[in-house]
Amino acid sequence: MPEPLEQADSEFAAVLRAAIRARGLGLERIRDRLRAQGVSVSLATLSYWQSGRSRPERRESMAAVELLEGVLELPAGTLLASLGPPRRRGRWLSTVPVSPDVAAFWPQPDAVEAAVSEVDIKWDERLTRISQHDRVSVGADGGEQSYHSRQVLRAEADGPDRWVVIMHLDEHDRPLPTINPLRHCHLGRTVLRPADGLLVAELLFDRPLRKGETVITEHELVNSEPCPPAGNYERKFRLPVREFVLEICFDPARLPGGCERYSQLDEADEIAVAVEPAESVHGVALNFGPGRYGFRWDWQK
Known part of the structure; x- marks a missing residue:
């Protein structure tokens, strides 16, 4: 059986959760600090990332992760490195190793x-x-x-x-x-x-x-x-x-x-x-x- 998403994303999710705990910031404050730098990430997306239900894949999401490292005072590249290699694209898979966000491809x-x-x-x-x-x-x-x-x-x-x-x-x-x-x-x-x-x-x-x-x-x-x-x-x-x-x-x-x-x-x-x-x-x-x-x-x- 393929691993559940929570297991497949454990490294990125674990690093993100630990950094959030260490900084003592709530998700709303993190969202607001990202927004102040011109990047919009919803509370739901941040919650999915830290729980392992989804992970950043799109270009705008990866840009948000780079800024997120600064907000959480992590060394540059820490979160990006924990993502590992990008998922396979454009092929049939019975299950996708890392699925896009639930709102992927929607205009809002x-x-x-x-x-x-x-x-x-x-x-x-x-x-x-x-x-x-x-x-x-x-x-x-x-x-x-x-x-x-x-x-x-x-x-x-x-x-x-x-x-x-x-x-x-x-x-x-x-x-x-x-x-x-x-x-x-x-x-x-x-x-x-x-x-x-x-x-x-x-x-x-x-x-x-x-x-x-x-x-x-x-x-x-x-x-x-x-x-x-x-x-x-x-x-x-x-x-x-x-x-x-x-x-x-x-x-x-x-x-x-x-x-x-x-x-x-x-x-x-x-x-x-x-x-x-x-x-x-x-x-x-x-x-x-x-x-x-x-x-x-x-x-x-």
Whole structure:
């Protein structure tokens, strides 16, 4: 069995915790001192780093670690050296040795981390993403009507009992969608933050999974009228997926003038491919992530 994240990150987390104790600083004071130097790191991220739930990987996170050494009065390079070699990138792994932060790839990481802190994500890294199929329906008015998601997950330990959904609307003045469990799941805690355009919800399985057991779940998100204008849709993967299928279904009464499929692995450059507009376009990604994958379109002809 792969080591739990807490064990894999023990050196960095242990060095960070010891330094925080030695300086006698609370996480809020550390955050404020970093912010005063022009670097923003959320309380949730600092907490995850010291507990071993995640570790810095992105460029901005590594810059924060360098400043953190100064705040904690550590010799330069102490924390960076404890991170060890960077994780492997752009390859399929049944579990990622060091996963990105939960808010990785989101435009408002602090808001996402704050919302996610109100639900239970402890099993997230013990669920292998076997398959994910998203279908987005776009109406004749160009609005996003609904999103249907089907996924196949495998437990890598005894106990996983939920999946956490994160949904973000670009239009923050619109009502958040309604989430409907459809198969083999029911709603747990739901966090609604309209001001941030965020919905976070737990989908509880019918029962806890045993190690090696798989589950198929389906749910949908439905927007109320008037639906938010649709110009793109993407799925963000902080952990890899073996197969991802994304469908965008347009109303035949109104097709986009242009459409492209795009993807980005980790911090690599984005790759975009033009797609001929049609009533339905789709893309398939195999052994994908961490990263983001989606479609965007233009209504102008």
